[in-house]
Amino acid sequence: MSPHPEKAPIEVVAAAIVDDLAEPSALLAARRTEPPELAGGWEFPGGKVDPGEDLATALHREIREELGVTIAVADRIDGPLDDGRWPLGTAYAMSVFVATVTDGVPAPIEDHDELRWLRLDDLYAVRWLPADLPIIDAFAARFRA
Numbered sequence: 001m002s003p004h005p006e007k008a009p010i011e012v013v014a015a016a017i018v019d020d021l022a023e024p025s026a027l028l029a030a031r032r033t034e035p036p037e038l039a040g041g042w043e044f045p046g047g048k049v050d051p052g053e054d055l056a057t058a059l060h061r062e063i064r065e066e067l068g069v070t071i072a073v074a075d076r077i078d079g080p081l082d083d084g085r086w087p088l089g090t091a092y093a094m095s096v097f098v099a100t101v102t103d104g105v106p107a108p109i110e111d112h113d114e115l116r117w118l119r120l121d122d123l124y125a126v127r128w129l130p131a132d133l134p135i136i137d138a139f140a141a142r143f144r145a
């Protein structure tokens, strides 16, 4: 065994919520309130996967807690790590799924102080967390064509 085995990253799951799965015209961005070094940055709503929890369960739970809505989850936006995850620095790895709201109206209930629907031709209008920019690039390449 290596004397310095790499620590497994903390698993995060998030939703790229679009207005319409078949013909998306807007993406929901959320502005973080914490911690201070990330506050004010925009992100995909979501959060850490609890021990023993599967990704889908974690995603539905986080979106219900944070935005107060139910979602239908579609496919993943593939990143460069195992299982299509995206690196968030070295400590976290995030799975991002395209989703849409099936019940309720999203509100910034927990962890965010503002939500914004970004039109697909205006995806860079907010200051995304730095690790999210390549994900937005992949999202844009897929949906703006």
Ligand SMILES: Nc1nc2c([nH]c(=O)n2[C@H]2C[C@H](O)[C@@H](COP(=O)(O)OP(=O)(O)OP(=O)(O)O)O2)c(=O)[nH]1
Pocket (backbone or CB within 6 Å): 012, 013, 014, 038, 042, 043, 044, 045, 046, 047, 048, 049, 088, 092, 094, 111, 129, 131, 132
């Ligand atoms: N949810 C989310 N987290 C992101 C994104 N981009 C990014 O760098 N992160 C970082 C911020 C955090 O350090 C980490 C995710 O943790 P989190 O704070 O959202 O998780 P959580 O809701 O379970 O938080 P907590 O209960 O532990 O406070 O990933 C993103 O688009 N969405």
